[in-house]
Amino acid sequence: xxxxxxxxxxxxxxxxxxxxxxxxxxxxxxxxxxxxxxxxxxxxxxxxxxxxxxxxxxxxxxxxxxxxxxxxxxxxxxxxxxxxxxxxxxxxxxxxxxxxxxxxxxxxxxxxxxxxxxxxxxxxxxxxxxxxxxxxxxxxxxxxxxxxxxxxxxxxxxxxxxxxxxxxxxxxxxxxxx
Ligand SMILES: Cc1cc2nc3c(=O)[nH]c(=O)nc-3n(C[C@H](O)[C@H](O)[C@H](O)COP(=O)(O)O)c2cc1C
Numbered sequence: 001x002x003x004x005x006x007x008x009x010x011x012x013x014x015x016x017x018x019x020x021x022x023x024x025x026x027x028x029x030x031x032x033x034x035x036x037x038x039x040x041x042x043x044x045x046x047x048x049x050x051x052x053x054x055x056x057x058x059x060x061x062x063x064x065x066x067x068x069x070x071x072x073x074x075x076x077x078x079x080x081x082x083x084x085x086x087x088x089x090x091x092x093x094x095x096x097x098x099x100x101x102x103x104x105x106x107x108x109x110x111x112x113x114x115x116x117x118x119x120x121x122x123x124x125x126x127x128x129x130x131x132x133x134x135x136x137x138x139x140x141x142x143x144x145x146x147x148x149x150x151x152x153x154x155x156x157x158x159x160x161x162x163x164x165x166x167x168x169x170x171x172x173x174x175x176x177x178x
Contacts, residue, residue, distance in 0.1 A: 003033055003035070004033060004034045004035070004072050004073070004172060004175055005035050005037070005070060005071055005072050006030075006034065006035065006036045006037075006071060006072065006073045006074065006075055006171065007036075007037060007038075007039055007067055007068060007070075007071035007073075007074050007075070008023045008026070008027070008036050008037065008038045008039065008074075008075040008076075008077065009038075009039045009042065009074065009075070009076050009077070009078075009089065009092065010023055010038065010039075010042070010077050010078065011042075011076065011077065011078025011079060011085070011086040011088070011089035011119075012078065012079050012086065013042060013043050013088060016153060017079075018079075018112055018145045018146060018148075018149040018153075019077040019078055019079055019110075019112050019145075020038070020077075020153070021149045021153040021154065021155055022077050022110060022112055022142075022145075022149075022155060022164065023036070023038055023075065023077050024153070025154075025155045025161070025164055026075060026077075026164050026167070026168050029164060029165050029168050030168065031172075034172060036075065039064070039067060041060050041063055041064055042088045042089065042092055043088065044060045045060045045061060045064065045088070045091055045092055045095065046058050046060065046061070047091060048091050048094040048095055053095070053098055053099070057095070061095050064092060064095060064096075065095070065096065065099055065101055068096065068101035068102070068105070069101055071105070072106070072175045072178075073105065073106040073107065073108070073171050073172075073174065073175050074102070074105055074106075074107045074108075074132070075107075075108045075110070075171065076089070076107060076108070076109050076110070076123070077110040077111075077112060078109075078110070078111055078112070078113075078119060078123070079111070079112060079113040079114075079116065079119070079145070080111060080113040080114070080115065080116040080117075080118055080119030080120070081119070083118040083119075084118060084119055084122060085119045085122050085123055085126070086119075089123075090126070093126055093127075093130065096130055097129070097130055100130075100131075102127070102130040102131060102132040103130070103131040103132075104131060104132075104133055104178075105132050105133060106132075106133050106134075106135070106138070106171055106174035106175050106178070107127055107132040107133060107134045107138065107171075108134070108135075108138035108139075108140075108167050108168070108170065108171040109123055109124065109127065109134055109138065109139050109140070110140045110141075110142065110164075110167060111123065111140070111141050111142065112142040112145040112148075113142075113143065113145055114143065114144065114145070114146070115143050116141055116142070116143055116145075117141060117143075120139075120141045124139065133174060135170050135171070135173070135174045136170075137166060137167065137169075137170035137173075138167055138170040138171050138174065139167075140163055140164070140167050142160055142163070148160050
């Protein structure tokens, strides 16, 4: 497949986020013909409300759904907060449960946090609930993330850099296998 379009979602809203740094690094690894755009609407999404979950949802929800539909794959990169998934990220996923944008969509999940295993496991459950396709090689848990990104927002850990390349390869492979 040519001209692959991947939507990246960071579960961190921080301007100097290490998860945003990881998305920048994966974007830099993207081969010709693969475009990765970061979704920037997480902070403006309204709280999920089933009564507003219809064909004419609030504008930010419509925008999210449109971007997801247009994407060949989704890269989610997130920290863990209080042993769980950041609320803003879970909120975004909840807006897609009935509209179904993730059904059969190739997804890579990178949880980059101090520890992160609870959020990673919980997100995999949620992604299963919304029928996303998460290949084994497209799941990556990166603990001690703050030691692996420098103050310029660059990923400096060689093992992580190699792992990010493998995740991107697995995600592109899953798109091409569709
Ligand atoms: C309120 C709060 C709660 C946190 N809870 C956890 C946690 O439960 N598990 C964990 O691994 N890291 C936790 N952390 C640390 C984050 O993983 C760490 O700050 C990470 O770098 C945040 O990602 P970011 O740099 O992309 O914003 C927490 C951080 C904050 C601010």
